[in-house]
Amino acid sequence: MAKTAISLTVNGEKVEALVEPRTLLIHFLREQLSLTGAHIGCETSHCGACTVDMDGQSVKSCTVFAVQADGADLRTIEGLAAPDGTLHALQNAFREWHGLQCGFCTPGMIMRAWRLLQENPHPSEAEIRFGIAGNLCRCTGYQNIVHAISAAAATLAGASKEAAE
Amino acid sequence: MNEIGDTRAAREEKLQGIGCRRKRIEDIRFTQGKGNYVDDLKLPGMLFGDFHRSPYAHARIRRIDTTKARALAGVVAVLTATDLKPLKLDWMPTLAGDVQAVLAGEKVLFQGQEIAFVVATDRYLAADAADLVEVEYEELPPLVDPFRSMAPDAPILREDIKDTTEGAHGKRRHPNHIFTWEVGDREATEQAFRAAEVSVKQLISYQRVHPSPLETCQAVASFDKIEGELTVWGTFQAPHVVRTVGAILSGIPEHKIHIIAPDIGGGFGNKVGVYPGYVCAIVASIVTGKPVKWVEDRIENLTATAFARDYHMTAEIAATRAGKVTGLRVHVLADHGAFDACADPSKWPAGFFNIVTGSYDFPVAHVTVDGVYTSKAPGGVAYRCSFRVTEAAYCIERAMDILAHKLRLDPAEIRMRNFIRREQFPYHSALGWEYDSGDYHTAMKKALEAVGYQALRTEQREKQEQFRRRETRELMGIGVSFFTEIVGAGPSKNCDILGIAMFDSAEIRVHPTGAIIARMGTKSQGQGHETTYAQIIASELGIPADNVMVEEGNTDTAPYGLGTYGSRSTPTAAAATAAACRKIRAKAQMIAAHLLEVHHDDVEFDIDGFRVKGMPERSKSMKEVAWAAYNAVPPGLEPGLEAVSYYDPPNMTYPFGAYLCVMDIDVDTGVAKVRRFYALDDCGTRINPMIIEGQVHGGLTEAFAIAMGQEIAYDEMGNLKGPSFMDFFLPTAVETPHWETDYTVTPSPHHPIGAKGVGESPNVGGVPAFSNAVNDAFAFLGATHIQMPHDPWRVWKAAEALGLQK
Numbered sequence: 001m002a003k004t005a006i007s008l009t010v011n012g013e014k015v016e017a018l019v020e021p022r023t024l025l026i027h028f029l030r031e032q033l034s035l036t037g038a039h040i041g042c043e044t045s046h047c048g049a050c051t052v053d054m055d056g057q058s059v060k061s062c063t064v065f066a067v068q069a070d071g072a073d074l075r076t077i078e079g080l081a082a083p084d085g086t087l088h089a090l091q092n093a094f095r096e097w098h099g100l101q102c103g104f105c106t107p108g109m110i111m112r113a114w115r116l117l118q119e120n121p122h123p124s125e126a127e128i129r130f131g132i133a134g135n136l137c138r139c140t141g142y143q144n145i146v147h148a149i150s151a152a153a154a155t156l157a158g159a160s161k162e163a164a165e
Numbered sequence: 166m167n168e169i170g171d172t173r174a175a176r177e178e179k180l181q182g183i184g185c186r187r188k189r190i191e192d193i194r195f196t197q198g199k200g201n202y203v204d205d206l207k208l209p210g211m212l213f214g215d216f217h218r219s220p221y222a223h224a225r226i227r228r229i230d231t232t233k234a235r236a237l238a239g240v241v242a243v244l245t246a247t248d249l250k251p252l253k254l255d256w257m258p259t260l261a262g263d264v265q266a267v268l269a270g271e272k273v274l275f276q277g278q279e280i281a282f283v284v285a286t287d288r289y290l291a292a293d294a295a296d297l298v299e300v301e302y303e304e305l306p307p308l309v310d311p312f313r314s315m316a317p318d319a320p321i322l323r324e325d326i327k328d329t330t331e332g333a334h335g336k337r338r339h340p341n342h343i344f345t346w347e348v349g350d351r352e353a354t355e356q357a358f359r360a361a362e363v364s365v366k367q368l369i370s371y372q373r374v375h376p377s378p379l380e381t382c383q384a385v386a387s388f389d390k391i392e393g394e395l396t397v398w399g400t401f402q403a404p405h406v407v408r409t410v411g412a413i414l415s416g417i418p419e420h421k422i423h424i425i426a427p428d429i430g431g432g433f434g435n436k437v438g439v440y441p442g443y444v445c446a447i448v449a450s451i452v453t454g455k456p457v458k459w460v461e462d463r464i465e466n467l468t469a470t471a472f473a474r475d476y477h478m479t480a481e482i483a484a485t486r487a488g489k490v491t492g493l494r495v496h497v498l499a500d501h502g503a504f505d506a507c508a509d510p511s512k513w514p515a516g517f518f519n520i521v522t523g524s525y526d527f528p529v530a531h532v533t534v535d536g537v538y539t540s541k542a543p544g545g546v547a548y549r550c551s552f553r554v555t556e557a558a559y560c561i562e563r564a565m566d567i568l569a570h571k572l573r574l575d576p577a578e579i580r581m582r583n584f585i586r587r588e589q590f591p592y593h594s595a596l597g598w599e600y601d602s603g604d605y606h607t608a609m610k611k612a613l614e615a616v617g618y619q620a621l622r623t624e625q626r627e628k629q630e631q632f633r634r635r636e637t638r639e640l641m642g643i644g645v646s647f648f649t650e651i652v653g654a655g656p657s658k659n660c661d662i663l664g665i666a667m668f669d670s671a672e673i674r675v676h677p678t679g680a681i682i683a684r685m686g687t688k689s690q691g692q693g694h695e696t697t698y699a700q701i702i703a704s705e706l707g708i709p710a711d712n713v714m715v716e717e718g719n720t721d722t723a724p725y726g727l728g729t730y731g732s733r734s735t736p737t738a739a740a741a742t743a744a745a746c747r748k749i750r751a752k753a754q755m756i757a758a759h760l761l762e763v764h765h766d767d768v769e770f771d772i773d774g775f776r777v778k779g780m781p782e783r784s785k786s787m788k789e790v791a792w793a794a795y796n797a798v799p800p801g802l803e804p805g806l807e808a809v810s811y812y813d814p815p816n817m818t819y820p821f822g823a824y825l826c827v828m829d830i831d832v833d834t835g836v837a838k839v840r841r842f843y844a845l846d847d848c849g850t851r852i853n854p855m856i857i858e859g860q861v862h863g864g865l866t867e868a869f870a871i872a873m874g875q876e877i878a879y880d881e882m883g884n885l886k887g888p889s890f891m892d893f894f895l896p897t898a899v900e901t902p903h904w905e906t907d908y909t910v911t912p913s914p915h916h917p918i919g920a921k922g923v924g925e926s927p928n929v930g931g932v933p934a935f936s937n938a939v940n941d942a943f944a945f946l947g948a949t950h951i952q953m954p955h956d957p958w959r960v961w962k963a964a965e966a967l968g969l970q971k
Contacts, residue, residue: 022289036205037198039430041379042463046890049379077198087196095192098859102691103195104379104430110196129898136890138379138431139691141862142898 006070010035011079019066025059026050028066029076037077037107041136048135051108052076058115060134077107080114089155090114090148099148101139109135113149121160122153176772181711182704183918186855189696190715191428191689200428203383203398208456211385212241214449215291216442216465217281217298219273222307222540222883223320226271226280226300234283234297239290241453243298244282244445246270248452256325257414257444260437260662261514262333263343263505264325265543267441273302274322274503275542276883277468282445284457307540307883308341311477311500314537315339322503322538333505334514334536343505343536346515349596354531357492361483365568367950371556371932373475373500373541373877376548377893378690380430381466386446387456394421395450399443401426401718402436402688403728406662408720410439415447426718432690433867434546435471437508437730442470467888471508472541472877473548475500476556480521480564488574490583493530493595495521495560499545501536506543508730509552510660510667516552517651517817519596523561524605524649524821525583530595540883549867549928551652551731558648562933563940563950566645570944575622576645576937577613581606584647591914598651600819601913601921604847608909609647612823612845615907618643621827629945638833644826644938648930652922653736653818662727666813669737670724671745673702674807675753677795679788681706681713686726687738688718692924693856694734698742700852701918705746706753707773707787724809732820732922735852736913741812743917748808752794756806757785759799818913818921822846824934830942832969835961837873837939839902844930849912849921858906861927865904868931870896872939874956894956943967 003018010033019028029035029052041049043062050062053075080088090110093099100106109132116123116131123131128149129142137145171179181187194200217234231243246268249255256264269280281298285291306320313319321327321340330337334344358364384399395417401407404424412419429436446459461470476499483492499515501507509516515534522530547553569579584605585592592600613619621643631637657666670686683702687694699713717723726738750770757775758765761783768775776784785793794806827841844861851857874894878886887893912919932953939955940948943963951963964970 020289027288030205031207034207035198036202037200039202039380040204040460041381041430042890044463044889044891047379047463047895081197091196094196095188098189098855100189100192100195101693101859101863102379102431103191103200103428104202104691106195106200107198129901133897133899136379136895136897138377138433138867138895139863140859141864141866141904142901143862143904144859146898 004067006067008069008071009073011075021065021067023066025061025064025066025069029061035076035078039104039107041104046136048112049105049108051112051135053111053115058112077111080110089152093148093152093155097144097148097151099140099145105135105137109137109145117153117156121157125150173772180703180707180709180773182700183850183852185700185853187696187700187710187853189693191693191695202380202428202430203385203400204460206385206398208385208387211456211458212284212286212453213288213291214282214284214446214457214459215295216279217283217295219269219276219278219280221273221302221304222276223305223322224273224302225305226269226273227303228301229281230299231281233299234294237290237294237297239286240283240294241286242284242449244268244449249448252448254414254444254448257439259504259506261505261507261509262511265504265506267444272324275540276885277465277542279441282449284449284453309540309879309881309883311498311537311539314341314539322540341538343501343538344514346534348519349531350529351531353529354492354494357529358481358483358494361491362486363571364481364483365564365571366479366481367564367567369478369480369560369563369950370952371474371476371559372953373472374548374871374875375467375472375877375893376433376435376546377467377895378431378433378435381461381463382436382440382442382470383460384443384446385456385458386450388450390454393417394423395447396423396425397447398425398427400429400436402432402690402730404688404718404720405686405725406665406728407439409665410663424720426688429688429690434473434548434550434730436690437546438471438506440470463890464888467877467893468885469542471546472502472544473546474556475545478556478560480560482564482568484568488572488579488582490525490527493522493527495532497534499534499536500539500541501545502539502541502543504543505536507545508547510654511662512659513552516547516554518553518557520554520598520649520651521557521561522594522596523558524585524647526585527595532596541879547731549864549925551650551654551925554650555929555932558929559933562646562648562937566937566940567949577609577618580645580647581609599816600649601816601915602911603649603819603821604909604911605647605821608821608823608845608847611907611909612825612843616825616841616843638831640830640832640942642828642830642938642942644828644934644941646824646930646934646937649819649821650926650929651817651819652732652925653814654731654733655817656815657813665727667727668811668813669726669733669741670809670811671738671741672724672809673745673749675749675791675794677792679708679712679791681708682716683713683742684716684723685738685742686724687729687734689729692729692734692860697852697856698739701739701742702746705743706750724811732925735920735922736818736916737812737814739920740814740917741810744812745808745810748810749806752806753787753790755802756790756793756798760785760793760797815915818849818916820846820848820921820923820926822926822930824930826934826938828938828942830939830960832964835957835964837955837960842902843905843907844927845907845909846923846926847909847911848923848926849910849916850919851908851910852920857923860924861906862904864925864927865931866896866901868928869902869935870894872932872935872953872955874954876954
């Protein structure tokens with residue numbers, strides 16, 4: 001099948017690639033770029049295991065074509081920690097609060113939470129639950145994920161307050 | 166032997182041993198997207214396989230034409246039953262003693278059955294080519310209703326065994342009959358019912374559901390033609406068994422088969438069995454000489470691999486007017502689908518369903534189970550359950566409520582009157598089990614007090630009056646569930662899989678610097694084994710858990726074990742871990758005594774090392790002993806410090822718990838809202854409370870899904886209705902209730918550290934708690950039993966049937 005050239009930014013790095021028009025973004029990320037953090041759980045946009053951030057929005061990369069990401073700025077779980085390896089507050093909080101078990105939903109869940117906390121830095125429990133409703137978890141029952149996101153929000157708020165002072 | 170100033174408490178704290186809320190080691194890679202799941206694997210030259218599947222539930226195959234599929238550029242091979250037949254791989258044995266078609270050649274027996282396996286250079290091409298396979302069918306009448314399976318005019322499904330009257334579990338009465346399993350004392354039970362002051366009888370159905378872990382089933386097979394070696398990475402809850410079965414099926418010597426289960430994205434029983442996808446990937450790799458990856462999609466997962474339940478239980482309880490139970494009789498109609506592909510221990514065609522007497526002191530009981538074939542997908546696996554235990558718990562917990570209702574007794578009260586008392590343990594149940602330990606009254610009382618049970622009942626009565634006066638359209642339900650599980654399969658005297666005893670194992674090596682590698686025969690799918698086994702080792706050996714690396718899932722390096730399912734890892738492999746540690750500690754004691762120049766009986770283990778009895782200042786840390794094990798062992802002792810244990814448990818373990826659910830139901834919409842859910846679990850010794858609570862949260866969420874909406878439903882033609890997450894109910898964070906957890910601790914007397922296992926308890930105990938809450942809400946209006954799942958439509962219908970929708 002004829003291929004299309006795309007050019008985009010992934011985790012801060014320029015990427016140029018040839019893809020089939022039908023190639024899904026999740027397969028492009030996982031197979032062409034070897035970024036295997038995001039997973040495929042359902043192929044119907046329900047589970048959110050494939051969630052990545054595209055131009056400031058959470059997207060389910062199993063229902064986005066790679067060609068639609070042409071020119072986009074993408075961030076995946078692999079690009080969440082600081083360049084020096086320091087983990088993001090969400091990554092720490094998920095571990096601290098036992099917000100994961102099998103780990104399969106975790107990259108998508110954390111990337112969704114990352115965007116959620118930018119949309120709403122001080123979410124209530126109900127807002128967190130609604131904000132991650134597009135991401136299914138089969139292991140945790142969500143309770144500890146909600147705790148983790150809430151805790152990360154507090155950490156980030158503390159950090160930004162410190163920076164302001 | 167320690168840093169100066171370290172108190173005993175500080176020394177213990179440093180170990181991060183049994184009982185502490187140790188943070189998980191696994192999370193470090195998972196939170197960074199660095200897990201290693203099967204589909205992450207990429208091998209040079211790797212091909213992709215995909216299935217062409219049957220659209221019909223029952224049809225004869227007239228012709229399979231793969232010409233167009235083969236002609237597509239990029240297609241390397243197309244396998245059909247004809248290709249598998251010369252290899253004797255067109256059929257494979259199931260764990261339940263049946264056979265299952267790997268690829269259907271003559272007949273299809275369920276919608277979605279595998280017919281052709283297409284192998285291509287990328288997954289998109291494989292999917293394209295799978296669509297190009299042409300099959301000509303002659304439609305046959307499907308058999309969807311299990312109650313019709315043994316009708317004289319029922320269509321015969323399994324023509325391959327239609328003349329076989331003797332199955333793996335005895336006589337077959339009908340071509341669609343698989344087995345009859347009987348346990349208990351029929352005559353004494355009949356006598357109890359004849360003499361009963363009261364009795365109740367109810368058909369209680371547990372609908373067909375699916376474990377649907379977020380990661381589907383998948384494998385990569387790579388056959389090395391030169392060495393004759395096969396390596397398979399796959400979603401295997403029981404990798405060693407897969408290797409043995411693989412060797413038997415393929416004829417490849419077992420030592421030349423390498424089975425690797427990397428990180429697994431949830432299992433819940435879905436990943437115990439062997440599926441056609443695994444076999445086809447292996448054959449395709451042998452045929453093409455290249456690695457072949459097979460990844461099922463979600464629709465395939467829900468359609469074809471391992472459903473759970475579909476148990477139709479007719480329960481009868483005999484009792485006195487005072488509410489003391491005198492007998493239990495249960496008949497089960499078990500729908501196994503097209504093949505009996507349950508993953509039970511071999512001698513147990515209905516698993517441990519004979520735990521159905523539950524937590525109650527039934528003097529007599531009798532159970533019969535009839536397994537039948539239907540035109541549905543095969544399975545019957547233990548979905549977060551120890552072999553039909555969740556079915557049994559649902560059956561008895563619903564039936565006890567029905568009895569309570571008939572006698573106008575409170576559901577909590579009738580349970581208290583019938584509990585096995587603490588002093589009766591070890592308790593021999595009427596259906597043949599020896600319950601190891603329990604204290605049911607204490608657990609129940611604690612639970613009732615925690616939720617303010619009496620006040621809730623008072624509120625409920627007021628609400629009922631308001632409802633009668635038409636002041637509200639909301640009903641309140643209080644679900645009581647008290648479960649006893651049977652887990653940790655199991656003792657070799659009664660548990661094996663294909664002849665292999667169900668022990669489990671640990672191999673532990675202490676390196677000279679005191680670092681440890683430990684390998685087990687189990688396989689975590691999210692339970693946190695890398696974290697918790699290390700805690701046991703830390704407590705047993707006095708080496709900090711952070712210095713222990715736990716490895717599972719590679720059959721070349723791990724000792725043989727039967728894998729992780731049925732809450733068996735803690736009862737079996739954790740026991741093996743403690744046993745191996747104790748062997749190491751015994752040798753370490755000899756070395757310590759040698760270093761301290763005293764007799765080994767004169768030293769004792771103390772937190773993180775050995776000290777001379779009565780002279781605590783003379784001591785050697787385990788770290789020092791580890792070093793000495795490689796250069797200064799006493800004469801006559803071999804160097805090194807390692808041990809392996811294959812632990813054959815003397816008995817099962819019997820975790821239990823008291824769950825209470827408070828629900829508000831809107832009669833006009835059928836929407837049931839969980840106001841409160843309290844779960845008290847007693848899993849014996851608690852290794853890591855944080856992980857236990859996490860397991861309970863997750864299991865309760867699965868129980869909520871099952872009770873309140875999950876169903877694998879078929880239409881009358883055998884079409885699966887809604888095989889995607891669009892329709893199959895998996896709750897999001899919005900619907901999922903808040904969970905309250907609590908505990909009591911009644912250690913198992915026979916387990917080295919007293920632990921019982923917990924992973925499945927919340928599912929086993931949770932489902933009846935939700936269902937009893939719904940039923941309890943409507944009971945005062947005359948409802949006896951409302952079938953699951955309790956989605957808003959069905960709840961609305963139940964209300965309508967009671968004349969409430971006027």
